[in-house]
Amino acid sequence: MTLTEQLGIGVPILQAPMAGAQGSELAIAVSRAGGLGALPCAMLSPEAMAEEFQAIRNAISGPVNVNFFCHTQPSPDPERQARWHESLAPWYAEFGLDIEAVPAGAGRRPFDHAACDALEPFRPEVVSFHFGLPAPELLARVKAWGALVFSTATTVEEARWLEARGADAVIAQGLEAGGHRGLFLTEDLTTQMGTLALLPQIREAVDVPVIAAGGIAEARGMTAALALGAEAVQVGTAFLCCPESRVSAIHRRALMSEAARHTALTNLYSGRPARGIVTRLMRELGPISEAAPSFPLATAAIAPLRAAAEARGLGDFSPLWAGQNASHCREVPAGEVIAELARGLPR
Incomplete structure (x- = not known):
C-alpha cells in the first residue's frame, strides 16, 4: 500500500505546517483539493488548538496532520x-x-501531556513532529488512537534515528526549505544538504516512506522528487500567498x-x-x-x-x-x- 493510499488522500501532496502563518482555513482548502492539510500547533494553547481542530472536523471528513515541536525547553x-x-x-x-x-520567557511549548489531552478526543490521522520525537510515553499515547507519526530529518543519521524510534514516515527536509530546520542530532549547519542530495540517501537508508520537502513549488519539482524515491512531497512556501493563509500583508508583499x-x-x-x-x-x-x-x-x-x-x-x-x-x-x-x-x- 502506498503512503497516499494509507492516508486516504487523492494526491501525494502534503501541506507543510507553518506556525504563525496559517490556521485551519489552509488545512481545509488543501484537504478539499485532495492533499493532506496540516494544522501547526507549536504556538497554540490547548484551547486554541481544540478550537482550530474542531473547525477542521466541521468542514471536512478526510484526514489531517497536526504538527508539534518537541524541543527541550531551556532555562x-x-x-x-x-x-x-x-x-x-x-x-x-x-x-x-x-x-x-x-x-x-517565550511562547513555544514542546509537545506535552496537556497538548495530548486536548488532541486525543479528535484522534487526528497524522501527528507530525519537528526536532525529533517526543518522550516514548507521549508517542505511545499518539499511536494508541491509530495515528501515523511523521517527523523531520535533515541528515541520514536523523532519518535512521527516527525510524528506529517508531516514526511511520520520514520527511526529508532539504536545505532549501523555509522556516525552522528540523535538525536535532547536531547543531552543525555544515551537515545540512539540499533536497536532491538528501532525498535519495535517506531513501536508501530507511524502510519507511520518505516525504520530500524543500524547494518544491510546481510540477517539475514534484516529478523530480518522485523520481528520486519520495512517496510524497511536502510544500510550504507556495501556499503562503494563498487567500487561505494568515500571513501578514508585510510578509505577503515580501514573498511576491x-x-x-x-x-x-x-x-x-x-x-x-x-x-x-x-x-x-x-x-x-x-x-x-x-x-x-x-x-x-x-x-x-x-x-x-x-x-x-x-x-x-x-x-x-x-x-x-x-x-x-x-x-x-x-x-x-x-x-x-x-x-x-x-x-x-x-x-
Whole structure:
C-alpha cells in the first residue's frame, strides 16, 4: 500500500505546517483539493488548538496532520540574555523601547501531556513532529488512537534515528526549505544538504516512506522528487500567498517581490536556524549570532522590535519565513497550487 493510499488522500501532496502563518482555513482548502492539510500547533494553547481542530472536523471528513515541536525547553541564561540585549540595544533606542521590560520567557511549548489531552478526543490521522520525537510515553499515547507519526530529518543519521524510534514516515527536509530546520542530532549547519542530495540517501537508508520537502513549488519539482524515491512531497512556501493563509500583508508583499530571491538561515528570531527572506536585522547583525539565546528564548526580545517596525509598515524585524523557491508563491486558491503540483505526477 502506498503512503497516499494509507492516508486516504487523492494526491501525494502534503501541506507543510507553518506556525504563525496559517490556521485551519489552509488545512481545509488543501484537504478539499485532495492533499493532506496540516494544522501547526507549536504556538497554540490547548484551547486554541481544540478550537482550530474542531473547525477542521466541521468542514471536512478526510484526514489531517497536526504538527508539534518537541524541543527541550531551556532555562534562561542571564549572561547570554545580557549579551543578546546588548546586541539589540541600538534598535531599541531607535524605536524608543525599553529593553529592560522584555520578559525572559517565550511562547513555544514542546509537545506535552496537556497538548495530548486536548488532541486525543479528535484522534487526528497524522501527528507530525519537528526536532525529533517526543518522550516514548507521549508517542505511545499518539499511536494508541491509530495515528501515523511523521517527523523531520535533515541528515541520514536523523532519518535512521527516527525510524528506529517508531516514526511511520520520514520527511526529508532539504536545505532549501523555509522556516525552522528540523535538525536535532547536531547543531552543525555544515551537515545540512539540499533536497536532491538528501532525498535519495535517506531513501536508501530507511524502510519507511520518505516525504520530500524543500524547494518544491510546481510540477517539475514534484516529478523530480518522485523520481528520486519520495512517496510524497511536502510544500510550504507556495501556499503562503494563498487567500487561505494568515500571513501578514508585510510578509505577503515580501514573498511576491524580488526580495524573496534572497533568503538565509538565521537564528535571530527564535534561537534555532530557520530560513527566511533577508531583513534589516539579518543584514546588520549577521544572520547567525552566538548571542541569541537558546530556542525559543530569543523570540521575547525580538517581539517588541517587530511590533514597532510593523506599526510603521516595515518588515525589518519580522521573521519572513520562506524557502529558496518562492517563484510560485501567488495569490491563488490553495486548490490551484495542488493542481499545478499534481501535473508532475506520472500519467
